Amino acid sequence: MEHSAATVSYLAEEQLVSIVPRQSMDSITLIGRSMPALRPLVRQEVPLWLALLLKRHGKCSIVAPAWLDIENLKHIYEQEQANRNRFSELPEHWIETSELLLNEAADDISSEPHTIRALLQDLKEIRQSKAREGMGQLTSSYIQLDNLGRMEIHELRGFMTGIMRQLHKLDSFIEQPTSDYEDD
């Protein structure tokens, strides 16, 4: 398997989040990118992995991303219910990010982390059930996955591509005259 859930989560930790440091730290030059110098109470953008690392040591608090908010999540959930045929917009890494932040920085995210968790769970479930319905509309060449997050795609990918590959082989016999391309 090319990607495990841990890999997907690792990729999510590369995205930038805002933090409010409690201590100073000099800038660090790494191969990928440089970490900015931190001054107490001056907001900075750092990769999620660094934010979590500092948070674990009590050296910063993390600013919750705008979308990870009770009102916004409620709104998105309503959208999901209203449009049965499409997924509403959420960041690519919404599952991984929310999971990591709620586990390690719940106090920074919201005064009601349980409400947020419940909302996220509802969202996951309604979207999963949509994805399952969508499975019935799979064709050999087309599948609509707009706005699905990495983790959601991770759960679907292997199965879907396998089915599509076989459908493609079978369908190539049905549309003989037009198939002037070779498969594989």
Place this chain on the structure above:
Amino acid sequence: MTSTGNYYDIDDILTDGIKLPCTFEITVPGLGFLAGHNANDAIKEGTEAELPLWLASTLSVSQITADSDKTFVSLPIPTALSQVVMNALEGDPMSVNLRDQSTHFYRFVERWLSISDLSDEMTLRMAQVTSAALQQRATSIFNHAQNPNTAVWDESGIISNLDELELGLYKIAQTATINVRKWVSSKKTT
């Protein structure tokens, strides 16, 4: 198109080995053993013998002489791909036990189509019905794979009615789901 195959693909090899009842159209000397006779006997015209797919498919498409319509063997539609099975698949795809028909049902269909006349309505229908059936079965299989309880007991008997392709994909879907769950719980404990 006729060879879908990868030399080292075990599923391809197993598909090649599926036995098909064929009728010899001509008398061939020295092949008596195929019909269970003495090796020195000839196999007579009209004799039925079970040949593996790889051999039957070649013999059923090669003409005896360049200008003859006759092929070495005639190959009736095998039971696994018969109209009865196609009708059932069209009616309720999940009700058919594909594994009982063939452990490599979809590959079998594919191979059959590759040696058949595609302008024939029955052949075309076989391709359409099989494709539609797979599409519909996919939903049930995926639901089943994502549900951790049914996965253990298989009360509905779904797993035992999947062909090898479906079973493989079922495992892939199940592994991915378990993988995500494990990741979620690993984050919780830290």
